[in-house]
Amino acid sequence: MEKFKHKLKSPVISLLTDFGTRDYFVGTMKGVILSIYPEAKIVDITHEVSPFNIMEAAFILKNSYNYFPEGTVHLVVVDPGVGSERGIVIVKSRKYTFVAPDNGVLTYIYFTEEEFSIYRLNEKKILSEQPASRTFHGRDIMAPIAARLAKGETPEEFGDPIDRFKVFNFYPSSFQKGTINGAIIYIDKFGNLISNISEDFFDRMCTRTGRKKIKIKCGDHEVSDTVPSYSKGKKNAISAIWASHGNLEIFVREGNASKKLKIKTGDKVTISFIRN
Amino acid sequence: MEKFKHKLKSPVISLLTDFGTRDYFVGTMKGVILSIYPEAKIVDITHEVSPFNIMEAAFILKNSYNYFPEGTVHLVVVDPGVGSERGIVIVKSRKYTFVAPDNGVLTYIYFTEEEFSIYRLNEKKILSEQPASRTFHGRDIMAPIAARLAKGETPEEFGDPIDRFKVFNFYPSSFQKGTINGAIIYIDKFGNLISNISEDFFDRMCTRTGRKKIKIKCGDHEVSDTVPSYSKGKKNAISAIWASHGNLEIFVREGNASKKLKIKTGDKVTISFIRN
Amino acid sequence: MEKFKHKLKSPVISLLTDFGTRDYFVGTMKGVILSIYPEAKIVDITHEVSPFNIMEAAFILKNSYNYFPEGTVHLVVVDPGVGSERGIVIVKSRKYTFVAPDNGVLTYIYFTEEEFSIYRLNEKKILSEQPASRTFHGRDIMAPIAARLAKGETPEEFGDPIDRFKVFNFYPSSFQKGTINGAIIYIDKFGNLISNISEDFFDRMCTRTGRKKIKIKCGDHEVSDTVPSYSKGKKNAISAIWASHGNLEIFVREGNASKKLKIKTGDKVTISFIRN
Numbered sequence: 001m002e003k004f005k006h007k008l009k010s011p012v013i014s015l016l017t018d019f020g021t022r023d024y025f026v027g028t029m030k031g032v033i034l035s036i037y038p039e040a041k042i043v044d045i046t047h048e049v050s051p052f053n054i055m056e057a058a059f060i061l062k063n064s065y066n067y068f069p070e071g072t073v074h075l076v077v078v079d080p081g082v083g084s085e086r087g088i089v090i091v092k093s094r095k096y097t098f099v100a101p102d103n104g105v106l107t108y109i110y111f112t113e114e115e116f117s118i119y120r121l122n123e124k125k126i127l128s129e130q131p132a133s134r135t136f137h138g139r140d141i142m143a144p145i146a147a148r149l150a151k152g153e154t155p156e157e158f159g160d161p162i163d164r165f166k167v168f169n170f171y172p173s174s175f176q177k178g179t180i181n182g183a184i185i186y187i188d189k190f191g192n193l194i195s196n197i198s199e200d201f202f203d204r205m206c207t208r209t210g211r212k213k214i215k216i217k218c219g220d221h222e223v224s225d226t227v228p229s230y231s232k233g234k235k236n237a238i239s240a241i242w243a244s245h246g247n248l249e250i251f252v253r254e255g256n257a258s259k260k261l262k263i264k265t266g267d268k269v270t271i272s273f274i275r276n
Numbered sequence: 277m278e279k280f281k282h283k284l285k286s287p288v289i290s291l292l293t294d295f296g297t298r299d300y301f302v303g304t305m306k307g308v309i310l311s312i313y314p315e316a317k318i319v320d321i322t323h324e325v326s327p328f329n330i331m332e333a334a335f336i337l338k339n340s341y342n343y344f345p346e347g348t349v350h351l352v353v354v355d356p357g358v359g360s361e362r363g364i365v366i367v368k369s370r371k372y373t374f375v376a377p378d379n380g381v382l383t384y385i386y387f388t389e390e391e392f393s394i395y396r397l398n399e400k401k402i403l404s405e406q407p408a409s410r411t412f413h414g415r416d417i418m419a420p421i422a423a424r425l426a427k428g429e430t431p432e433e434f435g436d437p438i439d440r441f442k443v444f445n446f447y448p449s450s451f452q453k454g455t456i457n458g459a460i461i462y463i464d465k466f467g468n469l470i471s472n473i474s475e476d477f478f479d480r481m482c483t484r485t486g487r488k489k490i491k492i493k494c495g496d497h498e499v500s501d502t503v504p505s506y507s508k509g510k511k512n513a514i515s516a517i518w519a520s521h522g523n524l525e526i527f528v529r530e531g532n533a534s535k536k537l538k539i540k541t542g543d544k545v546t547i548s549f550i551r552n
Numbered sequence: 553m554e555k556f557k558h559k560l561k562s563p564v565i566s567l568l569t570d571f572g573t574r575d576y577f578v579g580t581m582k583g584v585i586l587s588i589y590p591e592a593k594i595v596d597i598t599h600e601v602s603p604f605n606i607m608e609a610a611f612i613l614k615n616s617y618n619y620f621p622e623g624t625v626h627l628v629v630v631d632p633g634v635g636s637e638r639g640i641v642i643v644k645s646r647k648y649t650f651v652a653p654d655n656g657v658l659t660y661i662y663f664t665e666e667e668f669s670i671y672r673l674n675e676k677k678i679l680s681e682q683p684a685s686r687t688f689h690g691r692d693i694m695a696p697i698a699a700r701l702a703k704g705e706t707p708e709e710f711g712d713p714i715d716r717f718k719v720f721n722f723y724p725s726s727f728q729k730g731t732i733n734g735a736i737i738y739i740d741k742f743g744n745l746i747s748n749i750s751e752d753f754f755d756r757m758c759t760r761t762g763r764k765k766i767k768i769k770c771g772d773h774e775v776s777d778t779v780p781s782y783s784k785g786k787k788n789a790i791s792a793i794w795a796s797h798g799n800l801e802i803f804v805r806e807g808n809a810s811k812k813l814k815i816k817t818g819d820k821v822t823i824s825f826i827r828n
């Protein structure tokens with residue numbers, strides 16, 4: 001029996017992959033979905049995840065999934081291990097269903113969603129006329145399952161409940177001797193540098209230290225405070241902001257911070273509290 | 277009372293942004309729209325406007341908006357001033373509704389549409405449960421309004437009528453001493469160089485001068501006439517054409533004129549009338 | 553009278569072009585389609601075919617078209633000859649309808665589909681209020697026809713049956729003195745090198761030679777066998793696989809084979825059978 005029955009059904013299926021849009025991969029998956037479920041509304045989150053970059057895909061999913069209608073099926077295919085023994089999981093939470101390889105790409109979902117059930121695909125349960133190709137499970141296994149789940153079938157029809165699943169280390173920021181230590185975890189297309197330091201964690205450390213004056217460091221660069229909006233940043237200078245994703249972001253107003261500062265994913269960011 | 281009641285309702289919402297497609301921005305906006313208006317048909321015009329390039333976005337909108345069904349809501353988010361005091365406008369014309377920052381991105385609409393009403397968003401009228409983020413008005417303010425307008429709500433529910441709005445200088449071509457002076461205003465992905473000289477203006481100057489023989493100059497390059505179709509251009513040579521957007525365009529058949537001629541947006545183009 | 557009446561009607565129209573997604577071309581075509589047929593479900597196969605590359609577009613179409621619902625209209629606009637005397641064709645097979653310039657882009661369809669009817673657009677039959685532009689037949693001629701075919705009109709309303717149409721030489725692989733000679737015909741966005749040697753042809757040559765041991769050569773590089781899945785390739789080494797498209801593919805696990813091997817489309821690939 002299904003634990004989470006979505007009150008609202010939705011024909012929306014979101015796609016998040018590293019397939020790019022110049023080949024036939026994405027179009028083919030959409031064709032497969034519409035062949036099974038003609039009423040499906042397919043929405044691209046993105047197909048331009050860096051090839052095989054599970055952490056990047058996980059961050060994109062975290063920042064978008066809960067803006068979708070209740071009942072949405074989120075299909076994530078970033079799958080360096082296609083054809084290996086890695087499993088495929090179906091995760092059902094109060095509002096959403098996720099289909100993805102069991103490689104950690106749902107890590108943030110497991111931490112954010114309060115309750116969920118998780119199933120591992122059982123190949124014996126999916127008896128299809130055609131055997132799946134060895135290289136394109138997105139088209140041959142995951143897209144059909146996403147379509148059938150959106151149509152109303154239950155995860156039990158495809159898999160068995162499990163309680164062990166893969167997560168990656170997502171390096172939470174830490175606090176030591178008056179300083180929050182973090183790292184850049186994502187760089188968006190404007191070159192904005194997104195850290196793993198959340199405003200929430202920062203606020204708690206403010207309260208704990210009783211200090212408000214700060215110094216932000218990213219690489220060799222220093223910023224003395226955050227600004228309330230991008231337009232308040234100085235032109236061509238480095239600024240910091242608590243951005244819409246909830247984390248500290250380093251940016252250059254109408255410029256590209258990543259290029260200007262030569263900062264890449266994994267580089268350190270710190271916020272030091274200074275004696276008032 | 278609403279001045280323009282579209283005879284036909286349409287669930288189509290078009291999107292035109294500089295967000296790119298590799299992050300979660302566009303997918304998130306689509307999720308927001310579908311959460312409010314599940315029947316919406318979302319169509320991407322493009323998300324690859326050069327970052328913050330208002331003139332480029334305006335040209336793209338001008339060349340596409342009136343091919344959409346009557347009742348379409350066009351949502352434009354190219355917004356270097358997000359979070360500043362710049363307003364957000366809703367423009368309603370005979371056939372379409374536009375939602376955009378008040379930064380000039382609708383300039384051509386104001387010049388092309390014969391009649392329209394214009395409203396500035398009144399934040400007091402949009403009481404939402406969640407406060408808008410400081411950095412992502414596309415997701416938090418503009419996408420919800422576009423969805424509600426497409427659903428049938430009226431601009432009066434969100435804003436107040438205004439009669440001052442921002443336009444940019446769009447450099448119309450001019451005529452002096454037997455020569456039309458223009459400039460390249462857009463370069464498309466094939467590298468075709470699109471000028472601001474319209475066929476209509478050219479025809480009037482032909483009549484005025486009584487001359488038909490011309491010489492077209494773009495940078496150091498000369499062309500002696502226009503050709504009737506791309507396939508009539510000489511291979512690897514520079515040609516000129518009155519293209520589907522109605523303006524003079526410089527191209528290289530099956531090649532990239534922008535790269536070959538090293539011409540960029542803003543560079544001069546002239547058409548000189550020669551004694552027959 | 554129509555020969556092929558699709559049992560199932562489908563509102564799906566797929567788009568395959570070399571227009572890119574940064575201009576207004578694709579959005580405009582979608583607006584045109586929805587204006588004629590508001591219920592259309594438009595699906596992008598890709599818009600990033602290399603400019604004017606008919607063979608690339610043909611390969612992408614071959615690998616995606618038959619995953620779409622029965623009744624789908626596939627609209628292909630890769631059209632270096634726009635405005636020339638090249639015709640526009642409508643092809644109707646048992647399950648699909650195709651609209652494309654008559655330039656060979658449907659070559660694989662003619663070879664794959666068992667039965668089909670083919671019509672050449674007759675301009676006298678398309679009396680439209682507005683004349684078509686000289687440069688944008690995708691928007692002005694082909695998109696409207698695709699929309700009207702998807703809506704239920706028949707090819708006879710737009711064109712006349714023909715039995716001569718353009719195909720390109722698609723270099724099938726050949727067998728000589730114990731070696732299959734092939735070539736790279738497509739490179740996907742991961743840099744995987746896709747050859748024209750099909751698994752089916754290989755199997756027949758295995759039977760004919762009675763040999764199973766092979767040596768694969770691509771440029772200066774040798775591989776001694778195929779692996780059953782990408783994850784079985786050695787990291788940073790060259791591997792070969794019978795991939796989801798049915799042909800031999802050369803890849804580097806979690807890497808880019810095209811960059812690593814400096815191989816491009818047209819380069820040779822061979823499979824030699826070795827004495828057991």
